[in-house]
Amino acid sequence: MRFTVLIPARLASTRLPNKPLADLGGAPMVVRVAQRAQLSRAENVVVATDSQEVMDQCARFNIQSVMTATTHASGSDRLAEACTLLGLPDDAVVVNVQGDEPLIDVALMDAVAQLLADRPDCAMSTAAHAIDNLADYMNPNVVKVVLDARQTAMYFSRAPIPAARDDAGQDWPRRPKPLRHVGIYGYRAGFLKAFPALPPAPVEQLECLEQLRALWHGYKIAVHTTERSPGIGVDTPEDLMAARQLFSKLQ
Numbered sequence: 284m285r286f287t288v289l290i291p292a293r294l295a296s297t298r299l300p301n302k303p304l305a306d307l308g309g310a311p312m313v314v315r316v317a318q319r320a321q322l323s324r325a326e327n328v329v330v331a332t333d334s335q336e337v338m339d340q341c342a343r344f345n346i347q348s349v350m351t352a353t354t355h356a357s358g359s360d361r362l363a364e365a366c367t368l369l370g371l372p373d374d375a376v377v378v379n380v381q382g383d384e385p386l387i388d389v390a391l392m393d394a395v396a397q398l399l400a401d402r403p404d405c406a407m408s409t410a411a412h413a414i415d416n417l418a419d420y421m422n423p424n425v426v427k428v429v430l431d432a433r434q435t436a437m438y439f440s441r442a443p444i445p446a447a448r449d450d451a452g453q454d455w456p457r458r459p460k461p462l463r464h465v466g467i468y469g470y471r472a473g474f475l476k477a478f479p480a481l482p483p484a485p486v487e488q489l490e491c492l493e494q495l496r497a498l499w500h501g502y503k504i505a506v507h508t509t510e511r512s513p514g515i516g517v518d519t520p521e522d523l524m525a526a527r528q529l530f531s532k533l534q
Contacts, residue, residue, distance in 0.1 A: 373473025
């Protein structure tokens with residue numbers, strides 16, 4: 284299975300400025316993410332950024348990077364340009380790993396890539412795992428996904444779905460357990476390059492979930508269900524502190 288991992292990295296972040304360059308055990312976070320991705324079966328790992336400083340740090344640690352425009356509205360826009368810059372053929376499999384997941388499960392990258400290769404009927408692949416507590420189920424910052432019989436996404440939402448008619452989510456534990464969406468994606472390069480040109484979907488704008496654009500336009504998303512948590516995402520100073528503590532234990 285041949286695939287490329289692309290890692291979008293921009294310095295502008297409202298909650299954690301300069302996040303890609305935050306130090307984790309002596310290396311910038313985006314470098315740690317790339318080093319993690321290099322443990323997968325990916326043929327290439329490339330950081331797509333709008334910052335010369337990020338490129339310089341990647342070069343310092345022998346991580347490949349490409350410079351993309353500063354005007355991109357989303358990570359998928361940035362990755363679409365990166366596919367063009369790298370000359371990836373339309374049938375190439377690309378895995379999008381977020382630049383703030385320094386401890387992402389390595390096997391998850393391989394699984395998402397393999398799933399897309401195995402599902403020619405799908406334009407994208409992603410991952411999910413079971414929610415095991417009521418607080419996460421009710422939390423709008425935790426994105427949920429509902430699947431069909433073939434493990435294809437029916438819908439993604441910040442709302443608690445699927446919702447039992449009679450208990451409004453208060454009866455816990457739920458059976459079957461609802462699924463939390465994990466923000467890792469597989470694409471074929473041709474679809475990724477075309478995706479930014481698709482008109483935004485009303486439900487995408489309502490939920491602030493870009494993957495709903497693909498469903499709205501009739502594209503299918505295959506979902507790999509994992510039993511393990513994908514790792515720790517770094518969105519806030521508190522998340523960064525927790526990640527630093529984990530890295531200090533690993534060294």
